[in-house]
Amino acid sequence: MHLATLVHDDVIDNAKTRRGAETLQKKFGKRTAVICGDYLFCLALKCIESIPNKREYADIDFVDYMGKVCLGELTQHVNNGNVDISVFTYLKIISGKTAALFEASFFGGIVFCDDEQKDFEKYKRLGHYIGMIFQLNDDCIDFEATQELAKKPVQSDFDQGVITLPLIYAFEKKQDFKNQLKENKVQRSEMNRIVFEAGGLAYAHQTAKKYYDKSMRIIEGLNDTPSKKERLLFLLNKSYNGLKK
Amino acid sequence: MHLATLVHDDVIDNAKTRRGAETLQKKFGKRTAVICGDYLFCLALKCIESIPNKREYADIDFVDYMGKVCLGELTQHVNNGNVDISVFTYLKIISGKTAALFEASFFGGIVFCDDEQKDFEKYKRLGHYIGMIFQLNDDCIDFEATQELAKKPVQSDFDQGVITLPLIYAFEKKQDFKNQLKENKVQRSEMNRIVFEAGGLAYAHQTAKKYYDKSMRIIEGLNDTPSKKERLLFLLNKSYNGLKK
Numbered sequence: 001m002h003l004a005t006l007v008h009d010d011v012i013d014n015a016k017t018r019r020g021a022e023t024l025q026k027k028f029g030k031r032t033a034v035i036c037g038d039y040l041f042c043l044a045l046k047c048i049e050s051i052p053n054k055r056e057y058a059d060i061d062f063v064d065y066m067g068k069v070c071l072g073e074l075t076q077h078v079n080n081g082n083v084d085i086s087v088f089t090y091l092k093i094i095s096g097k098t099a100a101l102f103e104a105s106f107f108g109g110i111v112f113c114d115d116e117q118k119d120f121e122k123y124k125r126l127g128h129y130i131g132m133i134f135q136l137n138d139d140c141i142d143f144e145a146t147q148e149l150a151k152k153p154v155q156s157d158f159d160q161g162v163i164t165l166p167l168i169y170a171f172e173k174k175q176d177f178k179n180q181l182k183e184n185k186v187q188r189s190e191m192n193r194i195v196f197e198a199g200g201l202a203y204a205h206q207t208a209k210k211y212y213d214k215s216m217r218i219i220e221g222l223n224d225t226p227s228k229k230e231r232l233l234f235l236l237n238k239s240y241n242g243l244k245k
Numbered sequence: 246m247h248l249a250t251l252v253h254d255d256v257i258d259n260a261k262t263r264r265g266a267e268t269l270q271k272k273f274g275k276r277t278a279v280i281c282g283d284y285l286f287c288l289a290l291k292c293i294e295s296i297p298n299k300r301e302y303a304d305i306d307f308v309d310y311m312g313k314v315c316l317g318e319l320t321q322h323v324n325n326g327n328v329d330i331s332v333f334t335y336l337k338i339i340s341g342k343t344a345a346l347f348e349a350s351f352f353g354g355i356v357f358c359d360d361e362q363k364d365f366e367k368y369k370r371l372g373h374y375i376g377m378i379f380q381l382n383d384d385c386i387d388f389e390a391t392q393e394l395a396k397k398p399v400q401s402d403f404d405q406g407v408i409t410l411p412l413i414y415a416f417e418k419k420q421d422f423k424n425q426l427k428e429n430k431v432q433r434s435e436m437n438r439i440v441f442e443a444g445g446l447a448y449a450h451q452t453a454k455k456y457y458d459k460s461m462r463i464i465e466g467l468n469d470t471p472s473k474k475e476r477l478l479f480l481l482n483k484s485y486n487g488l489k490k
Contacts, residue, residue: 008283011256012276031257031322034279038253039315041286063290070284077276145445 001062002101004040005069007033007089020151041066048108060155065104072096081161082172083178094135095128102131117223126218126232129211130239136208137242139164140201143192165207166200173198212240246307247346249285250314253277265396285312285382293353295324317341325406328416328423335410339380340373347376362468371463374456375484381453384409384485385446387436398432410452412447418443457485 009015010023011033017023025033026158035093048062076093079085087169110118145168157164171178177194179184186194195201219232254260256278262268268355270278293307304444321338324330351372355363386395388411402409416423423441425431431439450463464477 008279031385032319033319034253034257035315035322037283038286039249039312039319041283041311042308042315045290046312063287063294067284067287067291069416070280070287073280074277074284077274077280113302 001044001064001104002040004037004044005101007037007040012039033070062104065100065107068096068100070096072100076162079163081163083163083182085163085168087165087168090163090168091132094132095141098135098138099131100126100136103127105129114221119222122218122222125188126215129215129218130236132211133208133215133236134239134242136165136204136211136240140166140204140208141242143195143201155192158191165204166195168200169203170195170198170200171199207242212236246289246349247313248284249289250284250346252282252285256282265426291314302342306352307349312347313341313345315341317343317345321407324408326408328408328412328427330408330413332410332413332417335408335413336377336454339377339384343375343380344373347379348372350373364367364467367463367467371460374460376483377456378453378460379484381410381449381456382484385411385449385453386487388440388446400437403436407474410449413445414448415440415443415445420447453485457481 006018007024009023010018011030014025015023016026023033045062070093072093075089076097079089079093086185103124104127106123107120109122110120139157141153142164145154147154159165174194177186177198182189214215215236219229219236222232251263252269255270256275258266259270261271267312269281270277289384290307317338317340320334321342324334324338349372352365356366357369384402384449387409390399394409404411418437419427422431422443426436460481464474464481467474467477469477
């Protein structure tokens with residue numbers, strides 16, 4: 001399912017490479033890429049359906065998650081270049097486009113595992129939070145990291161009209177800055193400095209920290225083996241620390 | 246589901262209008278159109294799932310049909326501009342890209358109707374045949390009709406590299422014609438004349454007639470009310486006669 005969204009993303013962005021390899025869209029054209037994305041989506045649903053006795057949970061919810069991802073992406077697009085976007089709308093967008101996909105993965109894991117006692121709600125929330133952390137971190141990376149370190153283009157969100165939390169927070173602190181940016185009067189290096197000084201990056205990291213703490217409490221409260229908890233903690237820390245060593 | 250495929254088709258073809266109205270892709274851009282197509286697909290699956298007690302038939306098969314439509318489209322694309330395409334491959338392509346969608350509609354109708362005795366197999370075959378007839382007719386229209394009558398661009402399949410049955414048959418009858426076409430030595434009006442004289446259009450119509458006769462036999466054998474049979478006959482004739490009065 002994730003692969004299907006990536007293939008369609010590459011069509012939308014006219015992307016030439018993905019994870020260092022040539023994209024379907026570059027290699028075989030838009031037609032093949034759009035339809036292959038649709039086909040991958042079919043294959044994902046077929047996989048889900050093929051699991052015996054588990055259809056009662058799986059079918060409806062996975063389509064719901066896919067719908068949420070689509071709506072998150074559409075809401076982001078509607079707000080493209082909107083410097084007046086609120087923190088609330090931003091969180092709603094990433095809650096759809098990223099956290100819903102993470103939640104679906106966690107939900108899939110718990111649906112398909114053989115444990116007798118399964119706490120669906122806790123696992124779903126944990127997946128959601130880790131998705132939020134991942135996206136907040138990713139949005140900070142766009143400001144903080146080099147292309148070499150991030151292994152993808154950085155300082156590119158704003159150019160593509162994607163307004164993320166560090167910037168939204170800086171706008172709230174410095175109204176002048178927003179106006180200057182609207183008039184194209186700010187250079188990129190200047191923008192990075194202002195976002196940093198206004199505390200935009202710190203705020204985004206703090207927000208991620210809140211989801212981190214909530215996740216920790218869920219993991220601690222799970223009725224699972226220590227080794228399972230350890231692996232969940234590993235995943236959580238990986239999302240939270242991002243490119244940090 | 247059909248709407249989802251049309252939205253994606255318009256992205257692929259950079260189409261500006263559809264049924265006389267502006268396309269999503271033209272009005273809101275490629276991003277919105279690709280994701281809206283995905284979202285429509287989700288909505289279609291949600292609709293199917295929401296029908297109580299009917300999920301046991303519906304889920305798996307509708308995703309299968311969608312997969313078949315994708316594979317038909319991909320096979321068509323792989324054979325784009327391939328003047329050596331066989332009748333068999335052509336029939337396989339339209340069997341996916343068009344007939345599978347018709348079959349899905351008929352299957353949907355029979356799944357969701359309240360009759361106690363339902364002959365799934367016959368209805369599915371009938372849907373499939375009517376889809377084949379529709380596409381064969383549509384491919385003839387591209388040669389025979391004016392844009393005004395067809396309400397869409399005509400004489401456009403070949404320019405887009407889509408090699409259809411009238412042409413494939415003409416190639417089989419006149420090897421020289423194929424070679425001349427490969428070397429771009431044939432004007433469009435000349436091509437139309439040769440396809441007609443070689444019997445390509447007659448052959449495509451005959452092929453449609455075979456599916457028509459098979460469909461008639463199915464309708465006659467159905468254990469259904471006369472009024473239902475009459476409506477099926479109406480649909481069949483509409484597909485078969487196309488733009489004919």
